[in-house]
Amino acid sequence: MTANADKPTALLASPAEAAQAAEVLLRDAYDFVPLENAEQIVALGGDGFLLQTLHEMLQRGKLAPIFGMNRGTVGFLMNDWRIEGLRDRLNRAKAFSVAPLRMEAVTVAGERLVYPAINEVSLLRETRQTAWIEVSVNGRVVLPELVCDGVLVATPAGSTAYNLSAQGPILPLGANLVALTPISPFRPRRWRGALIPDDLKILLKVLDPAKRPVSAVADQLEVREVASVEVCIDRSQALTLLFDPEHALDERIAMEQFAA
Structure with a gap:
């Protein structure tokens, strides 16, 4: 249209x-x-x-x-x-x-919530403790332990927003990619993010969520104390x-x- x-x-x-x-x-x-x-x-x-x-x-x-x-x-x-x-x-x-991105978040209490995001989905530590996050792409663990303040998945349209301020790459609109960008990473020290084909699913699993609670945000919609977050592109919307x-x-x- x-x-x-x-x-x-x-x-x-x-x-x-x-x-x-x-x-x-x-x-x-x-x-x-x-x-x-x-x-x-x-x-x-x-x-x-x-x-x-x-x-x-x-x-x-x-x-x-x-x-x-x-x-x-x-x-x-x-x-x-x-x-x-x-x-x-x-x-x-x-x-x-x-x-938009489709964020499916599962909380520590077992609640399952689904929200869209036009710019980005971000995971952010809730306390002074750094977040420990396992990163998988299409079922394969690519980072067993990311120690950081958070991590985000950005669309091309959103790549010039929070993603850019976190030192992530700018993506052309027709790139068919999403940016996977760490926020203040401590370990691995040299990992600065990745470009992921937008037909793949990204799973972000929070390690030790009781001691190191993490929230998930789809643009402006926040879910507190998440255990895992799956992110993918939703072309149907x-x-x-x-x-x-x-x-x-x-x-x-x-x-x-x-x-x-």
Whole structure:
């Protein structure tokens, strides 16, 4: 599904003052429909609001394309804000498919929870004690014991976020890879992460979870005291982001590799 100005379009805005003011201006200038009737969405806010909107779409089972406009802080996943020419921008928008990660977490108490993640799934130590984590890929143990503050699995779309700040690699959108990146690793000392084909499953097993408790976070959704976490790409829930052709997401990600 791609953008078209003639398609029923919903307008969503974050609670931030700048986003609320922009919403008033757009509603005065254009016609919008309720979310349940929309075939595409214009979202006003920052990257956090866009992620929140994508998660809401997954929960609703409504995978309409989203054209974000930056009324937040960084806005890496957003288009520039301007009121004029919205219909033409939607007609010219370049569509990118983003397949989320599927996180299946099992807690120490035996509870099993499944959440999607557009950017990354991260495991983080809950106390001063370092985390001890066993890493397996497609059933094969590749790291018997990773001693660290945590570890994350990032999609290409999320590789410029938390993954990059943890010294992980930037992945082109079409790479068909995910980044497996340690957070402050202590042992193995020289291991700095791996690139994993995105059709494989990654299992992260917490060693000694009673003494060294670990939480798992799918974007902004946290599960405390996990025993194990399985992560894989879920292509059945692919989402579509829309961008102005001159500032498309693939170009932005590529240029981040050369940022000072």
